[in-house]
Amino acid sequence: MKTRSNVGWTFVLPALLVLGLVGLIPLITVVNYSFFEIFILDSRFWVGTEWYSEIISSGRFWASFGRSTLFSALILTIQIPLGIAIALCIPQRKFWVGVSLCVVALPLLVPWNMIPSLWLSLLNPDTGLLGRILPAFGWPSDWKFSVVPTWLVIIVMDVWHWTSLVVILCYSALTTVPAAHYQAAAIDGAGPWQVFRFIQLPKLYNVLLMAILLRFMDSFMIYTEAFPINAGGPNGATMFLAVDLGEEIKAFNYGPSAARSVLYFMIVLTVAWMFSKAQGKLDDVPTEKAA
Amino acid sequence: MLIRALPFLKTTALLAFMVFTCLPLVQLTLLSFTATLATPNMDVGSLTLGNYRGIWTDPNLRSAFLNSIAYVLINICITIPVAIPAAYAFSRISFLGDKHLFLAFIAFRITPPVVLTLPIFQLFSALGIVNSTFGIALAHCLFNVPISIWILQGFISAVPKEMDETAFIDGYSRPMFIWKFLLPQIASGVAVTAFFCFMFSWVEVVFARILTTTNGKPISMAINALFGFQTDIGLVMAVTLASMLPGVVLLFSMRNHLSRGFKIGRV
Numbered sequence: 137m138k139t140r141s142n143v144g145w146t147f148v149l150p151a152l153l154v155l156g157l158v159g160l161i162p163l164i165t166v167v168n169y170s171f172f173e174i175f176i177l178d179s180r181f182w183v184g185t186e187w188y189s190e191i192i193s194s195g196r197f198w199a200s201f202g203r204s205t206l207f208s209a210l211i212l213t214i215q216i217p218l219g220i221a222i223a224l225c226i227p228q229r230k231f232w233v234g235v236s237l238c239v240v241a242l243p244l245l246v247p248w249n250m251i252p253s254l255w256l257s258l259l260n261p262d263t264g265l266l267g268r269i270l271p272a273f274g275w276p277s278d279w280k281f282s283v284v285p286t287w288l289v290i291i292v293m294d295v296w297h298w299t300s301l302v303v304i305l306c307y308s309a310l311t312t313v314p315a316a317h318y319q320a321a322a323i324d325g326a327g328p329w330q331v332f333r334f335i336q337l338p339k340l341y342n343v344l345l346m347a348i349l350l351r352f353m354d355s356f357m358i359y360t361e362a363f364p365i366n367a368g369g370p371n372g373a374t375m376f377l378a379v380d381l382g383e384e385i386k387a388f389n390y391g392p393s394a395a396r397s398v399l400y401f402m403i404v405l406t407v408a409w410m411f412s413k414a415q416g417k418l419d420d421v422p423t424e425k426a427a
Numbered sequence: 428m429l430i431r432a433l434p435f436l437k438t439t440a441l442l443a444f445m446v447f448t449c450l451p452l453v454q455l456t457l458l459s460f461t462a463t464l465a466t467p468n469m470d471v472g473s474l475t476l477g478n479y480r481g482i483w484t485d486p487n488l489r490s491a492f493l494n495s496i497a498y499v500l501i502n503i504c505i506t507i508p509v510a511i512p513a514a515y516a517f518s519r520i521s522f523l524g525d526k527h528l529f530l531a532f533i534a535f536r537i538t539p540p541v542v543l544t545l546p547i548f549q550l551f552s553a554l555g556i557v558n559s560t561f562g563i564a565l566a567h568c569l570f571n572v573p574i575s576i577w578i579l580q581g582f583i584s585a586v587p588k589e590m591d592e593t594a595f596i597d598g599y600s601r602p603m604f605i606w607k608f609l610l611p612q613i614a615s616g617v618a619v620t621a622f623f624c625f626m627f628s629w630v631e632v633v634f635a636r637i638l639t640t641t642n643g644k645p646i647s648m649a650i651n652a653l654f655g656f657q658t659d660i661g662l663v664m665a666v667t668l669a670s671m672l673p674g675v676v677l678l679f680s681m682r683n684h685l686s687r688g689f690k691i692g693r694v
Contacts, residue, residue, distance in 0.1 A: 143601075144522030150509035151532070151572055158569045159535040162546035169546075218444075225441040234682035238675075239445050241685075242452060245674035247647035249632045250667045257660065258454045265454050296451065299444075304685060328433060346577070349537065357539030360632050378541050385545060397542040401534075408534045412526070 163401065169394035180391075187395035196380070197396070204356050204377045207291075211355040214295055216348060219302025220340065224332070226307055237307065240300045252364035255293045283373040286366050290374060293361055298354070302347045309343040310336060342415070349411050353404060459668045463661035478665035488666060491649030494560050496673070498645065499628050501564035503621050506571045510620070513572075514579035515605055519591065529576075536573035540633040543569070548637050558643045566634040571624045578623060582616030583609065615684050622681045629674060646670045 170187055172180040191197045226236045246254065261267040261277040271277050279285035317335050326334070359378035362368075368375040368383070377400065384393040462475045482488050516522070517529055547566055548557065556562035586609065594604040610617070632647045639648055650666050653659065 138519060138521040140521050142522045144516040144520035144525060147512040147516035147520070147601075148528060151513035151576060152528075154505065154509050154565075154568050154572055155532065155535055157550075158547065158566055159538070159543070161550060162543040163538075165546035165549070166543065222441060222444050225437040225444075227438070227441075230683075234679075234685075236441060236445070237685050238678050238682050240448060241678055242448060242671070242675070244626055245630065245671045245678065247630045247632065247650065247667065247670055249647050249651055250663075253660075253663065254451045254455055254667070257458060257664070258451050263458070265450065265457075296447065300448070308685065328430060349533075353537035353539070357541065359539070359541050378539055381541055385541070390545065393545070400542050401538060404538055405534050408530055408537060412530050 166394045166397045166401075169390055170398045172391050174390040183391065187392045188399070191392065191395055191399065197399075199372075200375050200377050200380045203373075203375065204358075207287075207358065207376060208352050208355045210291055211294055211298075212348060212351060214291070215299045215302055215351055216344065218295070219299050219347065220306050220344075222299070222303045223306035223310055224336070226303075237304065240303050242300075243297050244300055246297075248360045249364070251293060251297055251361055255289060255296075256365070259289065280366055281370050283370060286370060286374055290358075290362055290365055293365070294355060294358065297361070298351060302351065305343050305347045306340055309340050313339050345411055345415055349408065352407065356403075357400070455664050455668055458661055459665035461661050464657065464659045475661075478659075478661045479669070481659075481662045482666055482669055487644075487652070488646075488649055491644050491646045492670075494643055495629060495645040495647075495670070498560040498564040498567070499625050501561060502567045502571060502628050503624050505564065505568055506575050506624050507617060507621060510572055510575035510579055511610070511617070512602075512605065514576045514583055515601075515609065517576065518580045518583040519588070532573040532576060536570045536577075538569070540569070540631075544633060544637050547634070551638060557638055558641055560643050560645075562638045563635055563643070563645065564628075566638060567624075567628045567631060569634075571627060574623060574627065575620045578620045579613065579616055582613040582619075586612050619681065619684050622677055622684075625677060626674065629670075 171182060171184060173183045174180040222240065226233060243251075258264045259267045259270070259279070261271065267277070276282065276285060279289065313335060318331065321331050321335055357378040358376055359382055362374055362376055363379050363382065366374055368379050381393055381396050381400070384396060459478055460474055460476070462471060462473050462477060464471070517525060551557045551562050551566070556565065590608060590612070591604060594608055595601075599607065630647065635645045635647055636651075639645065644652070646666065647670075650663055650670070653663050653666070
């Protein structure tokens, strides 16, 4: 049981102040801008909800929204099962655990803006390790001009970059399963699948929710990786939400880009709220006792 | 049959994933030791250490490394002290609006940086901290503070509640309890949290780009500046590899904490 006391607020106050400065104030500014037409930041006039209605009625927003949703769906269906599988594959012996985790986590240490360059040089038909091999298997060396290969590159790149985070999170959750549970399962004659389904998976729930949430949002707003690969091309096929927004900001359309930002934040907030609901439901199910 | 083959399959899957992970890194390493721009005494494609010498002789790159180290350290120094009491509160005390507040914190972690870039730039230029390592360090708190609270909360929840009660009976206040009893208990948790702060902060580029237009550039932006009409891709790769080294060292020293499983709280 937790103590009930509003003294809790004094403990969160420092964190609240920092996040207020770097999060809340900028957010309020964005909301404010979204109702104005802005020429330079000192001269602006009220346009009400014009930007919002313009964005919502434009095909461009919905197209990039659809692309982002599809991309996130693909990323989640690949990365979450793959992450769990690799976490389950990490050996039991202590030395190899350390080695495996270190190797697997390496992509997380590459500066984000270098990841596209890394993959571009890997796919380079003259000097790249893959670029020299793949044409033999019918891979187009001018992949930038067609939709499917471009998407494939971005997806493989994202899987390479972020699956390790899912692996680390899942692995850390798996280590909290008491050895007694495995012994009991062995005595009951449970197979690997049953052990996974009834012992390991319940322990993973909370962590998986967080991993899905993080991966969903980061892939939904992919920018630093998608833009350098093909700058939204070919023919706008990789114009994701954040890439689109980035273009708008670069064009100094402060008002419309602020309105877009607010819409994105609404999406973020809705998703976060849905996840906390999902977790609330989980709390009602006594999974711990069942296991 | 399948069950007997399972350990073998697991090892194969893990190795395959590791090969996939290492492939781009092998390319990176190979290129970093290759001369990619023709010089009078070196042909393109020959093996060389020149790229690494290039890092050492370029003052911009050297200062970029120092900048990156500085802002990551500043960020950790801001993040951890504000995250510990907050994590304690979320884990031990139920107060008015705690669930909503936690959700709001998490919402800031998952807000894409590109949404807040413009107002943060304006705010920071009003405060006069644009182009400084402190500015980047502060901006990165946006995602590091929530994630730190989340990780630390898991560690604090694992400490038995009886410890608090005994300390309170002995007359310690909550802050004194956190300082004298809780911190030593969650030391490894603090280390793991600091590692995650490092990891997310070191590689971030969106804030780093908008907040450093002239000086205070971190490594990632210094690498960006190397791209031009004739890019020395070998040098670029050498800098990238060098920029990964601090992370690799930290990762290797943290491996036992990670493998023992760091605790994770709920959303």
